Amino acid sequence: MSEITPDLVRHLGVLARIQLSDGEVERLTGQLDAIVDNIAKVSEVATPDIVATSHPIPLQNVYRPDVVGETLTQAQALQNAPDASDGRFRVTAILGEEQ
16 A cells, blocks of 8 residues: 555645645545555566567658659749739738737
8 A cells, every 4th residue: 555645635736736625635545546556566567677668569750752853833833822912822811910
């Protein structure tokens, strides 16, 4: 059994700035006690010669080469735009005076 007490839970509530009712303190005391006990059981099994893992399967990022391909001209990029001005897309303002 771990050392989680109602007073410790109340103290944690104060540190976290959470108001806890007496019922919540009792419920959390039991829950935290169970969590700490389970962690202790896992710690008993863990040995220093076993390397910690985050994934059971080795993962790595797969990137494609960064190669410049065909690009659109400015006219091609703007040809289907509903509105364009001075070689740029023209859109409705989404920000008000608060900018």
